[in-house]
Amino acid sequence: xxxxxxxxxxxxxxxxxxxxxxxxxxxxxxxxxxxxxxxxxxxxxxxxxxxxxxxxxxxxxxxxxxxxxxxxxxxxxxxxxxxxxxxxxxxxxxxxxxxxxxxxxxxxxxxxxxxxxxxxxxxxxxxxxxxxxxxxxxxxxxxxxxxxxxxxxxxxxxxxxxxxxxxxxxxxxxxxxxxxxxxxxxxxxxxxxxxxxxxxxxxxxxxxxxxxxxxxxxxxxxxxxxxxxxxxxxxxxxxxxxxxxxxxxxxxxxxxxxxxxxxxxxxxxxxxxxxxxxxxxxxxxxxxxxxxxxxxxxxxxxxxxxxxxxxxxxxxxxxxx
Amino acid sequence: xxxxxxxxxxxxxxxxxxxxxxxxxxxxxxxxxxxxxxxxxxxxxxxxxxxxxxxxxxxxxxxxxxxxxxxxxxxxxxxxxxxxxxxxxxxxxxxxxxxxxxxxxxxxxxxxxxxxxxxxxxxxxxxxxxxxxxxxxxxxxxxxxxxxxxxxxxxxxxxxxxxxxxxxxxxxxxxxxxxxxxxxxxxxxxxxxxxxxxxxxxxxxxxxxxxxxxxxxxxxxxxxxxxxxxxxxxxxxxxxxxxxxxxxxxxxxxxxxxxxxxxxxxxxxxxxxxxxxxxxxxxxxxxxxxxxxxxxxxxxxxxxxxxxxxxxxxxxxxxxx
Numbered sequence: 001x002x003x004x005x006x007x008x009x010x011x012x013x014x015x016x017x018x019x020x021x022x023x024x025x026x027x028x029x030x031x032x033x034x035x036x037x038x039x040x041x042x043x044x045x046x047x048x049x050x051x052x053x054x055x056x057x058x059x060x061x062x063x064x065x066x067x068x069x070x071x072x073x074x075x076x077x078x079x080x081x082x083x084x085x086x087x088x089x090x091x092x093x094x095x096x097x098x099x100x101x102x103x104x105x106x107x108x109x110x111x112x113x114x115x116x117x118x119x120x121x122x123x124x125x126x127x128x129x130x131x132x133x134x135x136x137x138x139x140x141x142x143x144x145x146x147x148x149x150x151x152x153x154x155x156x157x158x159x160x161x162x163x164x165x166x167x168x169x170x171x172x173x174x175x176x177x178x179x180x181x182x183x184x185x186x187x188x189x190x191x192x193x194x195x196x197x198x199x200x201x202x203x204x205x206x207x208x209x210x211x212x213x214x215x216x217x218x219x220x221x222x223x224x225x226x227x228x229x230x231x232x233x234x235x236x237x238x239x240x241x242x243x244x245x246x247x248x249x250x251x252x253x254x255x256x257x258x259x260x261x262x263x264x265x266x267x268x269x270x271x272x273x274x275x276x277x278x279x280x281x282x283x284x285x286x287x288x289x290x291x292x293x294x295x296x297x298x299x300x301x302x303x304x305x306x307x308x309x310x311x312x313x314x315x316x317x318x319x320x321x
Numbered sequence: 322x323x324x325x326x327x328x329x330x331x332x333x334x335x336x337x338x339x340x341x342x343x344x345x346x347x348x349x350x351x352x353x354x355x356x357x358x359x360x361x362x363x364x365x366x367x368x369x370x371x372x373x374x375x376x377x378x379x380x381x382x383x384x385x386x387x388x389x390x391x392x393x394x395x396x397x398x399x400x401x402x403x404x405x406x407x408x409x410x411x412x413x414x415x416x417x418x419x420x421x422x423x424x425x426x427x428x429x430x431x432x433x434x435x436x437x438x439x440x441x442x443x444x445x446x447x448x449x450x451x452x453x454x455x456x457x458x459x460x461x462x463x464x465x466x467x468x469x470x471x472x473x474x475x476x477x478x479x480x481x482x483x484x485x486x487x488x489x490x491x492x493x494x495x496x497x498x499x500x501x502x503x504x505x506x507x508x509x510x511x512x513x514x515x516x517x518x519x520x521x522x523x524x525x526x527x528x529x530x531x532x533x534x535x536x537x538x539x540x541x542x543x544x545x546x547x548x549x550x551x552x553x554x555x556x557x558x559x560x561x562x563x564x565x566x567x568x569x570x571x572x573x574x575x576x577x578x579x580x581x582x583x584x585x586x587x588x589x590x591x592x593x594x595x596x597x598x599x600x601x602x603x604x605x606x607x608x609x610x611x612x613x614x615x616x617x618x619x620x621x622x623x624x625x626x627x628x629x630x631x632x633x634x635x636x637x638x639x640x641x642x
Contacts, residue, residue: 029350031372035440050598051352119356270635277371277600277631310598314591317638 050310186246507567
């Protein structure tokens with residue numbers, strides 16, 4: 001992969017991110033399960049980001065973005081719009097540096113998630129539940145505070161930070177034939193692509209995407225970003241649209257996409273809970289569902305599976321009881 | 322602690338067990354959570370036995386018992402009565418040695434658990450759901466096969482195997498002020514007592530026991546085994562009665578007991594699921610509940626908490642939704 005676009009992050013940025021976040025982020029364990037491997041017919045090396053701080057890989061990118069700021073810029077704080085894992089991750093990352101964090105959240109967001117963001121010390125700003133409203137509110141907060149905007153998956157420092165997931169997984173698991181990661185906005189997936197290209201050129205990158213938000217599959221198939229869809233999936237972390245940098249990196253890398261039905265994702269989540277004993281969220285379980293859907297493709301291979309996060313609402317479990 | 326009773330295991334047996342099971346058992350991770358530590362007001366080092374093979378610490382003791390047999394004895398197989406974690410653990414341990422395993426299970430046991438035991442290759446033998454019936458059936462199987470009976474918590478090799486939990490926890494966490502472990506039949510608790518006495522004489526041993534099966538608290542208070550109760554608790558792993566060896570070891574060691582209400586155990590389980598991201602069963606969560614119940618006692622201390630297993634029936638979750 002050549003680096004043509006200077007605004008895109010590269011492998012060196014991932015290495016710099018690894019050094020930058022090391023004092024703050026956990027090097028999460030890589031777990032295996034003989035039972036799941038027997039079911040899948042391949043070796044499965046699960047990278048366990050539910051055990052990351054704030055419960056998801058998102059802390060890596062947010063932490064890298066926060067600590068990459070020079071002191072004067074950092075002192076003015078950071079801002080983002082996200083009622084999900086990125087909001088909590090940025091709030092916690094800002095706290096590790098002792099700076100202010102503003103998070104724009106839509107009316108109607110789940111109170112438990114907002115409490116988590118507030119618990120990490122961020123200031124919440126409410127807005128109407130539309131993309132236009134949240135962007136306007138974020139711009140307003142920026143004007144008022146001069147805080148730096150940290151986008152959840154377009155920011156190059158965020159992408160580089162997420163790439164440290166693959167760096168650690170390859171270090172722990174050794175050579176892999178395939179690396180499977182969920183794809184939503186593309187920060188994690190493209191960060192992993194940068195690492196695979198540099199450190200594991202023989203390793204295929206497979207992206208797991210919900211059928212109800214399969215814009216990455218469409219975009220890579222047509223060669224241009226396709227944002228024309230209304231997300232409909234249980235994978236709340238994957239409802240966003242692929243960002244331009246992620247698209248560019250993934251397209252050049254030649255990543256392929258497996259589109260997964262929610263029912264298969266829920267079944268995989270149940271397997272991960274009961275066999276791996278890890279509370280993964282649907283947006284993570286989809287990666288195992290992709291492997292189980294295409295057993296022949298993965299048969300006998302050494303497969304890395306990124307379990308991206310574990311922030312689940314126990315009051316809204318999808319298991320039928 | 323002097324070793325008066327030659328049938329009781331000692332610290333050397335734990336060390337031998339550690340060497341014996343090392344090729345088969347996982348050295349499980351020790352996890353921490355800043356949020357839970359802030360809530361508890363102390364350092365919490367969680368020993369994560371849900372990540373053990375077969376999902377609970379029980380594999381350690383079963384594995385030690387199976388591999389301690391001489392070749393001729395082993396060739397005749399092993400037998401036990403347990404529809405819970407010990408049955409599955411013994412089945413898997415027997416499989417690691419390639420020998421037969423017979424498990425006596427009561428009519429009415431949960432089918433999913435029986436499927437797990439069968440899945441590890443054991444032969445099931447049904448009996449009426451009484452203690453007399455299961456002991457009679459186990460004796461019958463023994464007569465027919467000459468298999469060795471492996472009791473879930475009275476067998477000295479089982480107790481020694483469970484002690485490896487504390488050995489690993491102290492190795493990973495360093496000096497601890499307190500070690501908290503659940504207590505049911507007493508195999509885990511007394512195995513940990515052997516290790517604490519030898520390796521951490523300044524470390525208090527605290528046992529967490531459900532109010533609906535608090536026979537250990539009663540037995541240690543009166544100085545004699547008290548089996549006169551009908552268990553009534555959500556902690557299905559702790560419904561058994563304290564065994565004589567466990568009683569003897571715990572009494573000499575001076576362990577203390579914290580009696581916990583099921584409602585507090587369920588609340589602690591929810592915390593562990595959502596904050597530690599680990600699927601622990603109620604019989605594990607009780608250890609954290611004990612710490613949260615007596616905050617002043619643990620304040621500022623370095624506390625080891627044994628999370629004993631993660632075999633949960635997702636179709637019978639105790640969370641009110």
